[in-house]
Amino acid sequence: xxxxxxxxxxxxxxxxxxxxxxxxxxxxxxxxxxxxxxxxxxxxxxxxxxxxxxxxxxxxxxxxxxxxxxxxxxxxxxxxxxxxxxxxxxxxxxxxxxxxxxxxxxxxxxxxxxxxxxxxxxxxxxxxxxxx
Amino acid sequence: xxxxxxxxxxxxxxxxxxxxxxxxxxxxxxxxxxxxxxxxxxxxxxxxxxxxxxxxxxxxxxxxxxxxxxxxxxxxxxxxxxxxxxxxxxxxxxxxxxxxxxxxxxxxxxxxxxxxxxxxxxxxxxxxxxxxxxxxxxxxxxxxxxxxxxxxxxxxxxxxxxxxxxxxxxxxxxxxxxxxxxxxxxxxxxxxxxxxxxxxxxxxxxxxxxxxxxxxxxxxxxxxxxxxxxxxxxxxxxxxxxxxxxxxxxxxxxxxxxxxxxxxxxxxxxxxxxxxxxxxxx
Numbered sequence: 001x002x003x004x005x006x007x008x009x010x011x012x013x014x015x016x017x018x019x020x021x022x023x024x025x026x027x028x029x030x031x032x033x034x035x036x037x038x039x040x041x042x043x044x045x046x047x048x049x050x051x052x053x054x055x056x057x058x059x060x061x062x063x064x065x066x067x068x069x070x071x072x073x074x075x076x077x078x079x080x081x082x083x084x085x086x087x088x089x090x091x092x093x094x095x096x097x098x099x100x101x102x103x104x105x106x107x108x109x110x111x112x113x114x115x116x117x118x119x120x121x122x123x124x125x126x127x128x129x130x131x132x
Numbered sequence: 133x134x135x136x137x138x139x140x141x142x143x144x145x146x147x148x149x150x151x152x153x154x155x156x157x158x159x160x161x162x163x164x165x166x167x168x169x170x171x172x173x174x175x176x177x178x179x180x181x182x183x184x185x186x187x188x189x190x191x192x193x194x195x196x197x198x199x200x201x202x203x204x205x206x207x208x209x210x211x212x213x214x215x216x217x218x219x220x221x222x223x224x225x226x227x228x229x230x231x232x233x234x235x236x237x238x239x240x241x242x243x244x245x246x247x248x249x250x251x252x253x254x255x256x257x258x259x260x261x262x263x264x265x266x267x268x269x270x271x272x273x274x275x276x277x278x279x280x281x282x283x284x285x286x287x288x289x290x291x292x293x294x295x296x297x298x299x300x301x302x303x304x305x306x307x308x309x310x311x312x313x314x315x316x317x318x319x320x321x322x323x324x325x326x327x328x329x330x331x332x333x334x335x336x337x338x339x340x341x342x343x344x345x346x347x348x349x350x351x352x353x354x355x356x357x358x359x360x361x362x363x364x365x366x367x368x369x370x371x372x373x374x375x376x377x378x379x380x381x382x383x384x385x386x387x388x389x390x391x392x393x394x395x396x397x398x399x400x401x402x403x404x405x406x407x408x409x410x411x412x413x414x
Contacts, residue, residue, distance in 0.1 A: 025165035036165060036187070051165075054188045089180070112180055114134055115166040117173035122180045 006075045010039075010068065023115050032056040033064035037089075038115070039075070046081035048072035049124075051089050053096050061096045069103065076131045088125040100125045136167065141175045151176045151183075152190035 001009075007018060011028035018024045023040040033055035040047045050068050055061045069086065076084040087110060088100050105125035112118050140161075141154050149157070151172055158168045172183040 023166070027165065038165065052184050052188055089184070115170070116180060117170040117183075119173065119180075 001074055001078065003075065003078050006071050006078065007039075010071050012039075023113065028064075028067070030064040030067060031060040033060035035064050035068060037068065039072070040113075041079060041081065044080070044082040045085070046072070046076045046079065046083070047085045047087060048075070049087040049089055062099055065096055065099050073129065073131075076129070082130070082132050084129040084131055086127045086129070089122060097125070103127060134170070136170055136174065138171050138175050141171050145175055151178065151186045155186055155190045 003018070007016075007024070007026070008014075009028070010026040012018065012024050012026045016024040018039065018041065020041050020043055023038050025036070025038040027034065027036045029035070033053055035050060036052050036054075037048070037050040039049070048068070048071075050065065053061050053064055055064065072084060072086055075081075086105070087108075088096070088105060089110070105127045108124050108126040109121040110124045110126070112120060112122050141149075141158065144154050144157060154175065155168060155172060158171050163171065168187070169180070169183050172178050172186055173180065176183075176186075178186065
């Protein structure tokens with residue numbers, strides 16, 4: 001898959017520019033689960049953040065999260081990122097949290113980026129994947 | 133450094149917009165995801181998790197609810213504006229003068245379009261007056277200044293009252309015809325608001341009631357009315373709610389209009405309401 005195809009699968013707007021230093025937000029829906037988040041590339045370091053999964057049916061949250069998880073890794077590969085940090089920010093859904101912990105995410109305080117109104121830190125679940 | 137201008141949303145906040153409403157407004161205005169979050173945090177001083185929860189709650193709320201509130205607000209505005217226009221133009225008159233002759237001026241209002249026509253011709257009877265109006269093809273009707281003032285007074289009373297003080301209709305509701313789909317409130321002292329199953333809210337002037345009493349040949353299309361249409365999706369939603377409440381659709385919609393605060397009141401203490409006549413009104 002190409003970079004644009006991966007971004008498209010995450011619902012990134014066509015007009016968004018995904019280059020080093022830029023953050024692009026994405027939004028997609030799988031069944032009842034709507035996913036919102038953002039991706040930021042800084043050279044060899046790719047940060048893929050999932051901000052919310054909003055699902056009426058808890059069973060839909062898992063597949064929705066997995067798309068993000070897989071797409072993030074594919075994206076890291078095609079842009080030659082050597083480090084991928086996947087962040088689950090302020091996860092509320094307990095069913096998603098279960099998936100996150102199963103996948104080896106650990107709790108971490110992260111400085112809130114300026115795009116989200118920088119003001120202190122927020123608790124996230126983080127997983128850093130070495131892509132080499 | 134990101135420079136935001138959220139003055140519009142600051143204003144909405146002062147007008148009583150909730151964070152959820154402001155967020156949906158931001159979406160409608162095309163603000164991107166980041167800007168929406170920054171707006172919630174800057175204007176409502178929310179933490180990031182709180183802002184996120186607002187987004188989730190707002191999306192859990194059926195869009196139609198917000199749309200419904202907007203539509204009800206629009207109905208209220210349309211009705212009030214129409215009444216204001218009637219007042220400004222001074223085109224209504226329907227009374228019996230000292231010589232017991234009827235004279236009339238008429239207007240018609242439908243879907244926000246308003247036109248007036250006047251006549252200073254005097255007629256010997258109400259029937260003659262109405263027959264002439266019909267013969268001349270006026271699709272408008274007749275409303276008295278007293279009626280307009282009465283409706284306005286009720287609106288204003290409710291506009292400035294608390295929800296507990298809203299004036300309610302307490303007359304006998306009758307003439308509900310399931311086949312015809314109409315539901316109407318007719319009594320000698322009050323104005324009439326009617327909701328049909330297609331979601332048209334109609335205000336019927338007293339002349340229509342009077343005409344009925346006089347058994348004049350006045351069809352509904354000739355009667356004085358202000359018509360406001362609900363869109364089909366809202367009709368569908370309200371129908372479901374009515375069923376859940378165990379009420380007929382028109383009854384339920386009227387209750388919604390009477391009792392529900394219209395969206396985004398300018399001030400919390402001045403939530404506008406739509407109401408109809410009450411014997412308990414001051």
